[in-house]
Amino acid sequence: xxxxxxxxxQMDDALPFHQREWRVKRIAWGFFGLLLLVSLxxxxxxxxxxxxxxxxxxxxxxxxxxxxxxxxxxxxxxLRTAETGTVRLLVDQSLAExxxxxxxxxxxxxxxxxxxxLEHEFQSNAKETTIKIEFxxxxxxxxxxxxxxxGSGKVQLQMWVHP
Amino acid sequence: MESVIRGLVxxxxxxxxxxxSGKRTLSQSTNFDLVLLLIISETTQQAMVDSDHSVTNxxxxxxxxVMTTVLLSVLKQKFPAMERVLDGRPLLLMENGDQRRTSMxxxxxxxxxxxxxxxxxxxxERLDQIKYAVLERNGDISIVPKER
Numbered sequence: 001x002x003x004x005x006x007x008x009x010q011m012d013d014a015l016p017f018h019q020r021e022w023r024v025k026r027i028a029w030g031f032f033g034l035l036l037l038v039s040l041x042x043x044x045x046x047x048x049x050x051x052x053x054x055x056x057x058x059x060x061x062x063x064x065x066x067x068x069x070x071x072x073x074x075x076x077x078x079l080r081t082a083e084t085g086t087v088r089l090l091v092d093q094s095l096a097e098x099x100x101x102x103x104x105x106x107x108x109x110x111x112x113x114x115x116x117x118l119e120h121e122f123q124s125n126a127k128e129t130t131i132k133i134e135f136x137x138x139x140x141x142x143x144x145x146x147x148x149x150x151g152s153g154k155v156q157l158q159m160w161v162h163p
Numbered sequence: 164m165e166s167v168i169r170g171l172v173x174x175x176x177x178x179x180x181x182x183x184s185g186k187r188t189l190s191q192s193t194n195f196d197l198v199l200l201l202i203i204s205e206t207t208q209q210a211m212v213d214s215d216h217s218v219t220n221x222x223x224x225x226x227x228x229v230m231t232t233v234l235l236s237v238l239k240q241k242f243p244a245m246e247r248v249l250d251g252r253p254l255l256l257m258e259n260g261d262q263r264r265t266s267m268x269x270x271x272x273x274x275x276x277x278x279x280x281x282x283x284x285x286x287x288e289r290l291d292q293i294k295y296a297v298l299e300r301n302g303d304i305s306i307v308p309k310e311r
Binding site for chain 2: 007009011012013014015017024025028029070
């Protein structure tokens with residue numbers, strides 16, 4: 001119950017309290033504004049700072065550095081090979097363990113578990129093959145995925161999954 | 164367990180954002196405020212429920228939200244300082260007919276808002292008929308008219 005009076009009005013004139021509150025609010029608004037800018041830049045999901053490409057020899061991977069749990073993302077893998085025919089792609093099993101693999105296009109001919117990696121075999125009639133893996137991270141935290149293709153190259157992706 | 168944690172996190176976040184946005188934000192003074200409130204509730208619901216549409220999850224979330232509210236009300240009753248921090252305090256906008264300009268500006272309230280409250284609740288016509296105007300903790304403006 002208020003003990004003070006302002007004129008005839010029984011209420012505490014808590015001006016110092018409100019002045020503190022206004023200062024805190026200004027700081028909070030600044031923080032929220034910063035959060036939006038950080039998000040627009042891509043640090044909380046898709047955006048310019050999130051989009052990344054790594055390349056080694058004939059293997060190029062486009063991916064997002066910053067992901068969100070339970071939101072789909074995509075790895076776009078381009079393999080350049082000397083010959084057409086069977087193309088092999090090795091993906092660290094950590095991807096399947098930490099994320100739901102929604103689709104792989106084109107569909108692999110076979111998938112074999114091989115020493116912590118999943119070996120995918122694709123049939124390709126071109127010297128450049130693009131493979132898209134759609135996945136949905138399950139939990140927040142760092143997600144490291146190694147990708148390799150015998151004869152093309154090997155890359156390591158480091159992603160961060162926001163809750 | 165995840166449902167309860169999710170409910171608590173969303174509850175805390177909403178409490179923080181609404182507390183920091185100011186009393187008058189989304190106080191439903193315009194139709195658009197109401198629309199915005201509905202959009203926020205829909206967004207919140209999706210984040211809380213996620214993909215689990217089971218009755219168990221719904222029960223858990225409801226109990227989490229209600230029990231958190233009950234717990235906070237008990238704590239607020241026990242610790243008045245906590246009540247002041249969580250709910251804020253009433254803010255005097257007009258004293259003896261004089262406007263407190265800084266308070267009005269900081270609370271983003273203008274004469275029109277005060278006149279609207281005066282018209283609605285007391286049928287007053289002019290500012291000089293108002294003795295006290297107070298911005299209450301829920302964002303409403305209370306008017307005490309001058310004695311006629």
